[in-house]
Amino acid sequence: MKEIVLRELVRSGVGAKGLVVGSERGFAIVLQIDKTDRTLVTSRERVRLFASLDTAGAYLRSIGLDRFEVDMSKYVRGRLRKARPDRAEALRKTRTSMRQQPLVP
Numbered sequence: 319m320k321e322i323v324l325r326e327l328v329r330s331g332v333g334a335k336g337l338v339v340g341s342e343r344g345f346a347i348v349l350q351i352d353k354t355d356r357t358l359v360t361s362r363e364r365v366r367l368f369a370s371l372d373t374a375g376a377y378l379r380s381i382g383l384d385r386f387e388v389d390m391s392k393y394v395r396g397r398l399r400k401a402r403p404d405r406a407e408a409l410r411k412t413r414t415s416m417r418q419q420p421l422v423p
Contacts, residue, residue, distance in 0.1 A: 319349065319356040319357065319358055319359065320358075320359060320361070321358065321366075321381075324347075324349060324356075324358055324381060325381050325382075327349065327351065328381050328382045328383050329382060332351055333351070334349045334350065334351045334383070335349070335350040335351075335386075335387070336348075336349060336350075336378050336383045336385070336386030336387070337349070337350060337355075337386060337387050337388075337389060338368075338371060338374045338375065338378070338386055338387070338388045338389070339389045339392070340371075340388070340389065340390045340391070340392060340393025340394075341367070341392055341393065341394070342392070342393075342394035342396065343367055343396065344367035344368055344369055344370075345367065345368045345369075345370065345371055345373075345374040345393075346358065346365050346366065346367055346368075347366065347368070347374060347377070347378065371388065
């Protein structure tokens with residue numbers, strides 16, 4: 319199920335139940351409607367994964383679903399994406415120190 323469909327279902331008040339399912343690469347969102355499970359997918363029809371339980375919960379809250387269950391039975395701790403030490407170093411080099419402007423001209 320794509321995001322736009324998920325938002326409309328929640329907004330219409332169908333009585334959908336949210337479930338966040340842990341996997342070996344992250345957390346997926348499954349919506350349970352009338353004994354049918356529908357998984358949130360990306361625009362390319364891949365399962366949308368969230369890096370943490372916090373981000374999955376924040377997403378569900380943003381679409382209007384304040385209550386959900388969590389299934390951690392298949393969760394394996396790890397990273398959703400590979401580490402990017404090159405980007406971390408580049409960001410460190412761009413940081414500048416704050417300078418206060420003079421209060422009196």
